[in-house]
Amino acid sequence: MGATKTEHFTDKQNQIAILAKALGHPARIAIIEYLMKVDTCICGDIVDKLPLAQPTVSQHLKELKNAGLIKGSIEGNSICYCIDEKAMKKLQSYFAGIFVNLEKKKSNCC
Amino acid sequence: MGATKTEHFTDKQNQIAILAKALGHPARIAIIEYLMKVDTCICGDIVDKLPLAQPTVSQHLKELKNAGLIKGSIEGNSICYCIDEKAMKKLQSYFAGIFVNLEKKKSNCC
DNA sequence: AATCTTTATCGTAATATTGCAATCTGAAAA
DNA sequence: TTTTCAGATTGCAATATTACGATAAAGATT
Numbered sequence: 202m203g204a205t206k207t208e209h210f211t212d213k214q215n216q217i218a219i220l221a222k223a224l225g226h227p228a229r230i231a232i233i234e235y236l237m238k239v240d241t242c243i244c245g246d247i248v249d250k251l252p253l254a255q256p257t258v259s260q261h262l263k264e265l266k267n268a269g270l271i272k273g274s275i276e277g278n279s280i281c282y283c284i285d286e287k288a289m290k291k292l293q294s295y296f297a298g299i300f301v302n303l304e305k306k307k308s309n310c311c
Numbered sequence: 312m313g314a315t316k317t318e319h320f321t322d323k324q325n326q327i328a329i330l331a332k333a334l335g336h337p338a339r340i341a342i343i344e345y346l347m348k349v350d351t352c353i354c355g356d357i358v359d360k361l362p363l364a365q366p367t368v369s370q371h372l373k374e375l376k377n378a379g380l381i382k383g384s385i386e387g388n389s390i391c392y393c394i395d396e397k398a399m400k401k402l403q404s405y406f407a408g409i410f411v412n413l414e415k416k417k418s419n420c421c
Numbered sequence: 422a423a424t425c426t427t428t429a430t431c432g433t434a435a436t437a438t439t440g441c442a443a444t445c446t447g448a449a450a451a
Numbered sequence: 452t453t454t455t456c457a458g459a460t461t462g463c464a465a466t467a468t469t470a471c472g473a474t475a476a477a478g479a480t481t
């Protein structure tokens with residue numbers, strides 16, 4: 202054991218979980234926030250902005266990329282990373298949906 | 312190593328990461344979705360709805376509770392869990408903010 | 422070509438997560 | 452009070468994550 206039993210859940214549940222998991226680390230939140238702030242997404246100085254060693258940052262970038270939250274394109278010698286809007290929209294609308302639902306039953310217990 | 316270096320990040324970044332991490336498992340997404348669907352939050356049959364053993368479900372509930380996403384109150388013999396709107400709102404507005412920001416700079420690279 | 426710069430990958434150690442059987446706790450029912 | 456029932460906790464095995472030094476890969480610069 203130790204492995205998540207993904208086969209027992211719906212595709213959508215797994216998809217959202219993958220996205221949420223990828224954001225479940227402060228370094229990766231920091232990366233996303235940095236990518237948002239920077240206009241030109243000439244990245245690579247991400248490493249300089251984070252308090253982590255270069256291989257660690259590279260690994261976090263890989264995880265964000267695997268989850269589909271960012272995409273990178275080769276820019277000469279270096280690499281240009283930026284946020285993938287589609288994935289971000291998926292998360293945004295998921296939570297918006299939950300929130301609307303909660304408002305509706307503006308209830309009750311606990 | 313192996314432990315997240317939370318001290319290097321802002322409180323807000325850590326907070327969002329904690330919430331996201333708690334949702335980073337399909338079983339916990341399924342729990343949240345079930346709690347949303349059920350009107351009366353008389354819970355406890357969550358175990359029956361999930362393809363996991365009772366101790367495992369109990370652990371997932373604990374993690375959601377620790378993150379602040381759900382709250383539980385003792386209801387006689389059993390326990391009544393439900394979603395904590397405040398935490399959900401925090402996530403919702405965070406992603407909404409990101410999304411607005413991305414729309415604004417409807418740009419450019421990658 | 423030799424070197425530099427940028428990013429990825431490998432290997433490894435420390436720690437965390439996932440999952441469950443067994444067991445405990447505490448309230449309700451008998 | 453004994454039994455029963457709902458949940459939590461413990462203990463453990465399997466696996467995943469986090470972090471980084473060392474090194475590799477590949478384009479840029481000299």
